[in-house]
Amino acid sequence: MKPIIQTLFLFILSFMMAFPNLAYAMEEDEAISLxxxxxxxxxxxxxxxxxxxxxxxxxxxxxxxxxxxxxxxxxxxxxxxxxxxxxxxxxxxxxxxxxxxxxxxxxxxxxxxxxxxxxxxxxxxxxxxxxxxxxxxxxxxxxxxxxxxxxxxxxxxxxxxxxxxxxxxxxxxxxxxxxxxxxxxxxxxxxxxxxxxxxxxxxxxxxxxxxxxxxxxxxxxxxxxxxxxxxxxxxxxxxxxxxxxxxxxxxxxxxxxxxxxxxxxxxxxxxxxxETRQVSLPPALLEAYQDRFVIPQQLTFTSRKDENFVIQINESSGQLVVSSLDGTTLYSEELETREGAHVQSMKPIKSPDNSEGTSMEKKATSFKLSASTTFVLTILITFAFLIIRKRMKRKNAL
Known part of the structure; x- marks a missing residue:
């Protein structure tokens, strides 16, 4: 019975790791009673x-x-x-x-x-x-x-x-x-x-x-x-x-x-x-894009308090996107394309410090996993751990 309980515990733990925002959202709704x-x-x-x-x-x-x-x-x-x-x-x-x-x-x-x-x-x-x-x-x-x-x-x-x-x-x-x-x-x-x-x-x-x-x-x-x-x-x-x-x-x-x-x-x-974020984008920072798009000097968007974010420009679609590190889109804008612009691929933009001194050059993962993919991987790791643990017990018994 004990191994079953341990397995169930690990399964629940894996679920919470894969969906960390689920419990948080439930707590938010319960916290606001009107x-x-x-x-x-x-x-x-x-x-x-x-x-x-x-x-x-x-x-x-x-x-x-x-x-x-x-x-x-x-x-x-x-x-x-x-x-x-x-x-x-x-x-x-x-x-x-x-x-x-x-x-x-x-x-x-x-x-x-x-x-x-x-x-x-x-x-x-x-x-x-x-x-x-x-x-x-x-x-x-x-x-x-x-x-x-x-x-x-x-x-x-x-x-x-x-x-x-x-x-x-x-x-x-x-x-x-x-x-x-x-x-x-x-x-x-x-x-x-x-x-x-x-x-x-x-x-x-x-x-x-x-x-x-x-x-x-x-x-x-x-x-x-x-x-x-x-x-x-x-x-x-x-x-x-x-x-x-x-x-x-x-x-x-x-x-x-x-x-x-x-x-x-x-x-x-x-x-x-x-908080409302107002992020200035100096022209020098966006030199690589100035010949292709009309770049706004400042972005205004809403984010979680002290949330880290990254800015990207999709050169094929001309879309500027601000997203949190978990992939949530905080702001998007279709940029005006300059005449004769040459298009490439989507690249992350390094950015200056914002008004609160938080640099937008914060480290972000170079790839993103969907919640379902993360969940599956976590479950596989959990069961791999259980199999290894079971084999080690058999080896010790011998």
């Missing part, structure tokens, strides 16, 4: 997905809808325009900045009330000013997210996020929308504003940003929260530390505190496990 029904964490610079929980599931967004309304007003509108508030805007349900019918307000101020205080009245006033009605503005929103940003599973019916059964999005789509919006410096400034004096005809107060993560999590740069009964608590947030900025989306948490707690869990995980 209250929200759907969530995603991405790198704001590269769009790489760092964590995913049902991010393609159709959900109700509530007021995170205003991210789209805000960026459209900034990019498509004239922020110096004076907007006249309608009766409909004055009487809209939900959170407001208490605009009065007939009140005239600069478009920029409405965007601030929209994104900082989640004013539904500001959202309706913006939509009516830009397109005449909420319905017409919703058509603009849908064209924008599909054609400009490229997301496919979002349909908006209004500019504020009040419940409509056909007003739906996904965590993934909202992450991509926010990634786009946060590249606009004015949008970024507004959603990162903690407080603002508001002087209107019907309300004079200090607006405090509804996104409480700005106060409770170091490095938070934005962006928006939401709630209606049907959507539960929704939240989109961005956090920057050093060279890395993450964007996270959580949908349908049972309380605001659960949504904030989930955000903190996601960001803690992201900063503990990943």
């Amino acid at each position: 209250h929200s029904e759907a969530a995603i964490l991405i790198d704001a610079a590269t769009g790489a997905v760092l964590f995913d929980k049902e991010s393609d599931r159709l959900m109700y967004p509530a007021s995170i809808t205003k991210i789209v309304t805000g960026i459209l007003a900034i990019e498509d509108g004239n922020l110096d325009d004076i907007v006249t508030v309608s009766e409909k805007a004055r009487n809209i349900d939900g959170t407001r900045v208490y605009l009065l019918e007939g009140e005239q307000v600069p478009l920029l101020k409405l965007v601030q009330g929209l994104l900082i205080n989640s004013g539904n009245d500001a959202a309706t006033a913006i939509a009516e000013h830009m397109d005449g009605s909420e319905a017409q503005f919703a058509e603009r929103m849908n064209r924008f997210v599909r054609e400009t940003i490229g997301v496919k599973n979002t349909t908006f019916q209004n500019p504020h996020g009040l419940f409509d059964e056909n007003h739906q999005t996904t965590a993934y789509d909202m992450a991509k929308i926010t990634q786009y919006a946060m590249k606009n410096s004015l949008f970024r400034s507004i959603v990162g504003t903690k407080e603002m004096e508001w002087i209107g005809e019907g309300w004079e107060t200090t607006l405090y940003n509804h996104n409480k993560l700005l106060w409770r999590y170091e490095g938070t740069t934005g962006v928006k929260n939401g709630f209606v009964n049907e959507s539960g608590n929704t939240l989109v947030a961005s956090v920057q530390r050093g060279e890395s900025e993450w964007i996270a989306v959580t949908l349908k948490a049972d309380s605001a505190e659960s949504a904030y707690s989930d955000m903190e869990t996601l960001f803690d995980y992201g900063f503990a496990q990943f």
Whole structure:
């Protein structure tokens, strides 16, 4: 019985050696427990997905809808325009900045009330000013997210996020929308504003940003929260530390505190496990390729913390590839081929030290084995060991 147990132990050990990342991935999933029904964490610079929980599931967004309304007003509108508030805007349900019918307000101020205080009245006033009605503005929103940003599973019916059964999005789509919006410096400034004096005809107060993560999590740069009964608590947030900025989306948490707690869990995980790498490639380093391809001066990609990597150029296809030492592709780009270029084979590129002083000239194996090949070889070695051990016992017995 003892040899069988030993054999089983060695078999299990061989399996773990062949697939070292399997147990690690299981531990990661178990380590992240969220209250929200759907969530995603991405790198704001590269769009790489760092964590995913049902991010393609159709959900109700509530007021995170205003991210789209805000960026459209900034990019498509004239922020110096004076907007006249309608009766409909004055009487809209939900959170407001208490605009009065007939009140005239600069478009920029409405965007601030929209994104900082989640004013539904500001959202309706913006939509009516830009397109005449909420319905017409919703058509603009849908064209924008599909054609400009490229997301496919979002349909908006209004500019504020009040419940409509056909007003739906996904965590993934909202992450991509926010990634786009946060590249606009004015949008970024507004959603990162903690407080603002508001002087209107019907309300004079200090607006405090509804996104409480700005106060409770170091490095938070934005962006928006939401709630209606049907959507539960929704939240989109961005956090920057050093060279890395993450964007996270959580949908349908049972309380605001659960949504904030989930955000903190996601960001803690992201900063503990990943980093955004910016690697400069001096022209002198790539002299062998300059006559064939247009080489970028800097690469930006997402990797595991302190992960070693190698850069290669496939001269037959013109593809630049950054991969980890286990063969995982971290970044790829089709290079522009210079006229009359001569093509050869794929060669590893030595590279300079990155910003953290970690040299990319790290030693890598000259060949790679697939997981299945490694597994088979390990099993063969294990059984060879057992056979040798058995023969040695017989020899000793003689």
